[in-house]
Structures are given as C-alpha cells and as structure tokens.
Amino acid sequence: MTTSVEAERRSAPVPSGEVGLLIARQVEPGHEEDFEKWARGVLTAASAFPGHLGHGLFRPSRPGEPWCLVHRFRDAEAHARWDASPERAAWFRRADGHHWEVDRRRLTGIEGWFVPPGSAHAAPPPRWKMTVTAVLGVYPISLLTGAVVQPQLTGVPSLLRTGLTAVMFSVLMSYAVMPALTWTLRRWLRPD
Structure with missing residues (x-):
C-alpha cells in the first residue's frame, strides 16, 4: 500500500x-x-x-x-x-x-x-522574504570582509584567500547572522 x-x-x-x-x-x-x-x-x-x-x-x-x-x-x-x-x-x-x-x-x-529548530513540519516563508533576510545577512558580512579581512590577506594566494573568506562567510551566516536574523524577524517571516 x-x-x-x-x-x-x-x-x-x-x-x-x-x-x-x-x-x-x-x-x-x-x-x-x-x-x-x-x-x-x-x-x-x-x-x-x-x-x-x-x-x-x-x-x-x-x-x-x-x-x-x-x-x-x-x-x-x-x-x-x-x-x-x-x-x-x-x-x-x-x-x-x-x-x-x-x-x-x-x-x-x-x-x-x-525551518525552526526541531520542526520538520514547518514550511519555509515565501521565497521573497527569505531573499530579503539573506541580503540583510550578507550585506554586513560583505562590508566586514571587504574592510577588515581582505586587507589582512593581501599576501595570501588568491585561491586560498577566497577559500578562507568563503569559510568565514559560511560560518558567520550559518551560526551567527542567520539564526539572529530569523529570530529577530520571526513575526515578519511567519506572521501566523
């Protein structure tokens, strides 16, 4: 069946x-x-x-x-x-x-x-709201990377520098920025 x-x-x-x-x-x-x-x-x-x-x-x-x-x-x-x-x-x-x-x-x-932690049942918010939230997260990390991190890595080969930046970006987005943003914007993301 x-x-x-x-x-x-x-x-x-x-x-x-x-x-x-x-x-x-x-x-x-x-x-x-x-x-x-x-x-x-x-x-x-x-x-x-x-x-x-x-x-x-x-x-x-x-x-x-x-x-x-x-x-x-x-x-x-x-x-x-x-x-x-x-x-x-x-x-x-x-x-x-x-x-x-x-x-x-x-x-x-x-x-x-x-998707809220511990909930396999919750559907994500509309794609446009996810995009706006992601942009709000990407923007400050991009500013930080361009102003603070990249100048410190000028002597590092391009492939390694890009890899280090990608790792830092991913970690910050996944563990700091997006959890904080989705909590802060929770009522807007899921008004019901």
Missing part, C-alpha cells in the same frame, strides 16, 4: 543544487530503541554514498512526538542515487512496522535557514 507521503516522494521533482531532507517518523511507544538502531543504520548506509554531505537523528522533545532524520546531499542526482539504491530498499524492508513516516520536507538553497 502506498501512502500519500510515499506518492509525493516519488512524484515530486527534486530541484538541482544542494538537497536537504527533513524526515519525521512516528515511533510506537516501547519501540524507540529498535527504531534508533534502524535509523542509525539507514543514516550510516546513506553516508557511504557519493555526494552525501551529512546526516543527523533528533529525538523528540516530548514523548509521543515524531523523531526527525536529516540528510544532506550535494545535488539532486546524489539524492536520487540513494533514494533508488538497493541499500536503502534493504533497510526499509528491515523496518519492523512500529514506525512510519509522517512528514518529509525537501529543502534546497537557503530554505534550511528558515
């Missing part, structure tokens, strides 16, 4: 670019330990695939709520290879029937910055 979630997974096109999957699975009470072993096996198997960038498993904050699995893939092709693989199919044949998928979100680009 195909569930609506399985049908959506098969029919929805996967966009190109980096793909993040947030998957919520409901676990029958008393089967949490078996589910965790199964989930870690699935995540470990996926991590062996070329283009898999990382994964995570998040326990529910309260008993009875879904568990969340997270996968990141380099692109749609890497995700499709895992999704169609015999290894994935074998792991799902091993599922014991005491857990099932209740939601799946496919995130590309900057959408991952806008």
